[in-house]
Amino acid sequence: MSIQTVSKRLRQILGRDAVLDRPEDLMLYEYDGGLAKGTPDLVVFPQSTEHVVAIVRAANEFKTPIVPRGAGTGLSGGCVPQRGGIVIVFSRMNKVIEIDVANRRAVVQPGVINTELSATLAKHKLFFAPDPSSGRASTIGGNVAENSGGPHTLAYGVTVNHVTGLEVVLPSGELVQFGGKAADSVGYDLTGFFCGSEGLIGIATTITVKLSRVAESVATLLGIFNTVDDAANTVTAITSEGITPAALEMLDGLTLRTVEEATHAGYPMDSAAVLLIELEGLREAVEEQAEAVAKVCTRNAAREVRRAKDEAERALLWKGRKTAFGAIGRITPSYYSQDCVVPRTKIAEVLRLIDSVSKKYGQRVANIFHAGDGNLHPAIMFDLRDPEQLHRTHEMSREILTHCVSLGGTITGEHGVGIEKQELMSLMYSDNDMEIMLRLRDAFNPTGIMNPEKLFPIRRGCGEARVSSVRPVVAEVAG
Amino acid sequence: MSTATTSTRASDLAAIVGDKHVVDTRLNEFVIDGVTPGIAVAPGSVDEVAAILAYAHERDLVVTPAGGFVHQEIGRNPEKIDILLRLERLNSIEHYDPGDLTIGVGAGATIAEIEAMLRDQRQLLPIDIAHSDRATIGGVMSVAAHGPLKHFYGGVREFCLGVRYVTADGKAAKAGARVVKNVAGFDVMKLLIGSYGSLAVITSASFKLFPAPPVTRTFVCQFATLEEAIEFRDSVVNSPLSSMCVEILSPRAYDKNSWTIAVRAGGSERVLARYTAELGSGVTKALTDVDEQKFWSDTQQLGQEAPVLLNASVPPSVAGKTLADAGQLARENHVGLTVWGRVAIGSLLFAFDGGMAESYVTVVESLRRTLPRDASAAVTRCPVALKSMIDVWSKSPIDMNSMLAAKRALNPKDNLNRGRFLL
Numbered sequence: 081m082s083i084q085t086v087s088k089r090l091r092q093i094l095g096r097d098a099v100l101d102r103p104e105d106l107m108l109y110e111y112d113g114g115l116a117k118g119t120p121d122l123v124v125f126p127q128s129t130e131h132v133v134a135i136v137r138a139a140n141e142f143k144t145p146i147v148p149r150g151a152g153t154g155l156s157g158g159c160v161p162q163r164g165g166i167v168i169v170f171s172r173m174n175k176v177i178e179i180d181v182a183n184r185r186a187v188v189q190p191g192v193i194n195t196e197l198s199a200t201l202a203k204h205k206l207f208f209a210p211d212p213s214s215g216r217a218s219t220i221g222g223n224v225a226e227n228s229g230g231p232h233t234l235a236y237g238v239t240v241n242h243v244t245g246l247e248v249v250l251p252s253g254e255l256v257q258f259g260g261k262a263a264d265s266v267g268y269d270l271t272g273f274f275c276g277s278e279g280l281i282g283i284a285t286t287i288t289v290k291l292s293r294v295a296e297s298v299a300t301l302l303g304i305f306n307t308v309d310d311a312a313n314t315v316t317a318i319t320s321e322g323i324t325p326a327a328l329e330m331l332d333g334l335t336l337r338t339v340e341e342a343t344h345a346g347y348p349m350d351s352a353a354v355l356l357i358e359l360e361g362l363r364e365a366v367e368e369q370a371e372a373v374a375k376v377c378t379r380n381a382a383r384e385v386r387r388a389k390d391e392a393e394r395a396l397l398w399k400g401r402k403t404a405f406g407a408i409g410r411i412t413p414s415y416y417s418q419d420c421v422v423p424r425t426k427i428a429e430v431l432r433l434i435d436s437v438s439k440k441y442g443q444r445v446a447n448i449f450h451a452g453d454g455n456l457h458p459a460i461m462f463d464l465r466d467p468e469q470l471h472r473t474h475e476m477s478r479e480i481l482t483h484c485v486s487l488g489g490t491i492t493g494e495h496g497v498g499i500e501k502q503e504l505m506s507l508m509y510s511d512n513d514m515e516i517m518l519r520l521r522d523a524f525n526p527t528g529i530m531n532p533e534k535l536f537p538i539r540r541g542c543g544e545a546r547v548s549s550v551r552p553v554v555a556e557v558a559g
Numbered sequence: 560m561s562t563a564t565t566s567t568r569a570s571d572l573a574a575i576v577g578d579k580h581v582v583d584t585r586l587n588e589f590v591i592d593g594v595t596p597g598i599a600v601a602p603g604s605v606d607e608v609a610a611i612l613a614y615a616h617e618r619d620l621v622v623t624p625a626g627g628f629v630h631q632e633i634g635r636n637p638e639k640i641d642i643l644l645r646l647e648r649l650n651s652i653e654h655y656d657p658g659d660l661t662i663g664v665g666a667g668a669t670i671a672e673i674e675a676m677l678r679d680q681r682q683l684l685p686i687d688i689a690h691s692d693r694a695t696i697g698g699v700m701s702v703a704a705h706g707p708l709k710h711f712y713g714g715v716r717e718f719c720l721g722v723r724y725v726t727a728d729g730k731a732a733k734a735g736a737r738v739v740k741n742v743a744g745f746d747v748m749k750l751l752i753g754s755y756g757s758l759a760v761i762t763s764a765s766f767k768l769f770p771a772p773p774v775t776r777t778f779v780c781q782f783a784t785l786e787e788a789i790e791f792r793d794s795v796v797n798s799p800l801s802s803m804c805v806e807i808l809s810p811r812a813y814d815k816n817s818w819t820i821a822v823r824a825g826g827s828e829r830v831l832a833r834y835t836a837e838l839g840s841g842v843t844k845a846l847t848d849v850d851e852q853k854f855w856s857d858t859q860q861l862g863q864e865a866p867v868l869l870n871a872s873v874p875p876s877v878a879g880k881t882l883a884d885a886g887q888l889a890r891e892n893h894v895g896l897t898v899w900g901r902v903a904i905g906s907l908l909f910a911f912d913g914g915m916a917e918s919y920v921t922v923v924e925s926l927r928r929t930l931p932r933d934a935s936a937a938v939t940r941c942p943v944a945l946k947s948m949i950d951v952w953s954k955s956p957i958d959m960n961s962m963l964a965a966k967r968a969l970n971p972k973d974n975l976n977r978g979r980f981l982l
Binding site: 180182183184185226227229233237238240241245248250254256257258259260261262263264265266267268269270271272273275276277293295296297316319320321322323324361362363364365368421422423424425450453454455488489490491492493494495496497501505508509510512513514515516517519520521522523524535 | 654656657658659660661681703713714716717726730731732733734736737738739740741742743744745746747749750752753754758769770771772773797799800801826827829830832833872873874875876904905906931932933934935936937952953954955956957958960961962964965966967968969981982
């Protein structure tokens with residue numbers, strides 16, 4: 081059965097303007113925010129759950145792979161087609177179906193944009209807590225698929241902690257419900273299991289999310305340090321004081337100088353590291369914690385502790401953090417951002433390791449990360465035109481990730497595995513570990529039609545050919 | 560089962576775990592809902608658990624995992640229990656670094672043991688349940704047990720970071736990690752938490768910990784009617800306060816003349832003074848120190864003697880109506896009712912007593928009919944005889960075929976806790 085037949089069928093169901101099949105149109109859907117590349121055969125834009133069901137059924141009939149895609153801001157290739165097929169884009173399923181203030185829930189379609197949901201909720205003093213740096217573009221559906229985090233996950237948790245119900249189109253085309261507005265349900269927690277399953281077990285067409293109340297008071301502090309070790313030690317010292325900041329971010333000296341030149345956020349040009357610390361909650365508690373945090377910073381040899389005086393100053397400090405990766409793009413032709421996690425007491429150790437790896441391979445690395453969570457995003461700089469540098473970049477990544485895993489950490493804290501890290505899964509998981517996960521994948525997706533060749537290593541020699549090699553590009557990094 | 564078979568099985572299992580960890584006499588202490596296990600074994604390692612499960616799977620034997628026997632009364636009557644798999648020896652602390660605010664423990668470690676270790680470091684694993692000296696981490700995860708602290712910290716699903724488990728066919732595996740953020744691979748933890756031992760056997764798990772507030776206070780707020788109590792709950796939820804607990808207690812649960820809302824807060828005197836100001840005239844008394852501890856340990860003990868216990872999760876907006884409906888149904892059917900729970904998140908417990916079997920069935924089934932489609936209401940305790948008259952699980956708002964697919968993947972022959980869970 082030719083792809084033209086599928087295309088014709090889907091045009092009949094979705095309308096002429098909802099199906100793309102010209103090469104120049106398909107090119108736009110070959111990549112995401114980061115690494116891999118693969119060309120779809122068709123791109124379709126459903127407007128309803130019924131459309132999604134029809135697309136999945138047609139895909140089954142024509143045995144064509146399906147790849148769901150939100151805004152394409154992902155960094156691990158989750159929405160990049162490995163085997164061609166139909167890319168389903170959710171930009172036309174972008175309605176907030178219900179805001180239920182009494183239950184602190186919103187029911188949304190998957191294409192709703194992360195920050196737009198919170199903007200809609202502002203009048204109720206509510207917000208959707210997961211805040212990936214891609215939030216201005218990324219969709220709730222994508223956030224669910226990748227179980228997205230963000231700077232404020234330290235206090236609020238990641239996406240899975242904020243989802244109570246899903247309407248899902250299974251790989252078979254069957255429409256099912258997992259949970260609803262209640263916090264818990266009798267039965268297996270398929271809602272939780274679905275979050276972060278990277279589009280391998282179904283497509284969420286309606287998502288019920290928890291809403292959080294906007295805090296009464298916020299304090300944003302900047303701790304400035306002369307050594308990276310002092311900054312790293314401060315991170316554990318803050319939590320040892322019994323304080324859980326809403327966010328606790330770290331930028332190293334190289335990043336700071338780059339960011340400051342780009343954004344003029346007021347970051348010091350000559351320090352080794354800064355901590356961006358945000359406290360939220362009851363006015364009295366925030367004041368006490370701000371004082372305590374300032375003391376901890378000073379005790380750990382902070383050269384200076386600044387506190388944002390108003391919302392404008394706070395926004396500026398955050399602008400520096402949120403645009404840090406963009407700024408790095410100004411000083412290097414290409415960079416490859418990692419997403420490793422270590423226990424937070426190991427931050428200083430892993431930063432030293434990254435520094436030694438950087439020196440060993442002769443490539444610069446900038447560090448910007450969620451220090452409170454131990455979630456590092458070292459950005460390895462290189463020139464894509466030089467194959468040697470590209471090769472070294474991969475070697476450096478692998479060395480860093482291997483070390484993180486040996487410290488009890490993980491290869492990805494919030495970006496996902498997708499294509500980028502599928503061959504690295506064996507650093508963390510044994511064959512048995514993955515065999516059980518594959519059993520679960522196959523239980524939901526027996527024909528492999530949903531997002532094929534993702535997340536798990538591709539078993540060579542089993543007739544599955546690898547489509548593309550990892551190809552790092554300059555990317556705005558979520559997180 | 561013939562004596563010869565029993566003795567073969569005992570020697571086969573003894574070859575895996577050693578003679579002294581196999582019990583084939585005195586099995587009366589392990590009876591579950593009238594069913595006596597054929598044999599009880601206590602493995603000392605994950606490999607032994609895997610070997611036992613592979614053995615059972617091969618021979619189509621039914622295995623029931625067991626911890627401290629705190630929650631074994633939950634579920635339908637077991638079809639049979641060939642092997643009782645006691646996880647008490649897997650009780651080591653695998654890692655604990657206070658600076659990381661994470662801990663990894665064997666499935667057989669008790670909540671009290673963990674609490675004792677965390678206390679010195681002023682850290683908290685927010686699982687505040689009764690019988691913490693017997694309740695094990697594996698048992699807590701299997702039944703998703705929770706107490707009043709769930710209001711702020713969420714249930715175990717929200718702070719479990721990783722798990723080691725063995726599938727019903729004897730494959731030892733892990734999922735997740737020991738760091739607070741990780742998206743590598745499927746979140747198998749979510750499937751196992753609340754699966755009542757029907758998917759796999761948990762052998763250890765890692766958790767995120769929380770700083771324990773240096774000082775706490777409990778504001779007891781009493782109201783003449785349920786409506787006033789619910790109105791007060793709404794005002795607390797919509798205030799800037801971030802309370803650790805917002806617990807409702809019916810007249811029979813605490814004060815016979817009133818509905819009580821207990822608001823627990825942590826922080827400095829200044830912060831606690833703000834709670835006093837915000838809660839205003841609603842506060843009848845503020846409890847500290849031993850009085851406060853006693854209040855919460857009494858709350859944990861509620862319903863322990865009741866013959867029938869119903870555990871419900873409803874959207875918070877219908878919590879008031881559900882409590883009112885339950886009260887009316889209990890009165891109409893001459894059944895005693897004590898109610899408490901995390902009222903702001905819709906997590907409610909109903910203890911029924913003093914009625915006939917038929918009246919319990921009527922009340923439970925009628926109450927279930929009043930609930931919205933996405934609510935759950937499981938009978939988590941009732942006499943064995945009642946279990947044949949009532950569906951203890953009732954319906955689930957999660958697609959049944961999808962749950963069955965997950966079960967077939969991990970427990971293909973249905974030989975873990977057969978017949979006891981929803982599916």
